[in-house]
Amino acid sequence: MTDMVFLLLIFFMLTSTLVTTNALEIQLPKSDATNVKKANVAVTIDEKLQFSIDNDLVAPADLEQGILQAVKNNPEAVLIIRADQSVPTGETVRVLDIAYRNQIKVVLATDPK
Numbered sequence: 001m002t003d004m005v006f007l008l009l010i011f012f013m014l015t016s017t018l019v020t021t022n023a024l025e026i027q028l029p030k031s032d033a034t035n036v037k038k039a040n041v042a043v044t045i046d047e048k049l050q051f052s053i054d055n056d057l058v059a060p061a062d063l064e065q066g067i068l069q070a071v072k073n074n075p076e077a078v079l080i081i082r083a084d085q086s087v088p089t090g091e092t093v094r095v096l097d098i099a100y101r102n103q104i105k106v107v108l109a110t111d112p113k
Contacts, residue, residue, distance in 0.1 A: 040077065040078055041077050041078070041079050041080065042082055043063075043095050044083075045081070045082070045087045045091055045095070046087075047084045051063050051095075067098055067099070079095075079106040080106075080107055080109050081107070081109060082109040083109075092108075
């Protein structure tokens, strides 16, 4: 009986290391990561907390509808968040939440090294 428990313990320990969580696909600041090759929709948040979708200014209340309109023709589109360094984390999380609720892949844009 002890051998069976030991074998089960080893099995679950090995299989748990193979499971990865893909909650958020983000690129960390100052990275050498490659560019995304899919259709992109860029959401920019500037230092004045103004939102723009593909260079078109959008009111914060209309942000979700604007993102959904931009990705409506391409379900494989990737949402790229381009946030200024001075933008509070809460504003970036607002965009991440919109992407999560609507099952849109999202990455955080960074400057290359």
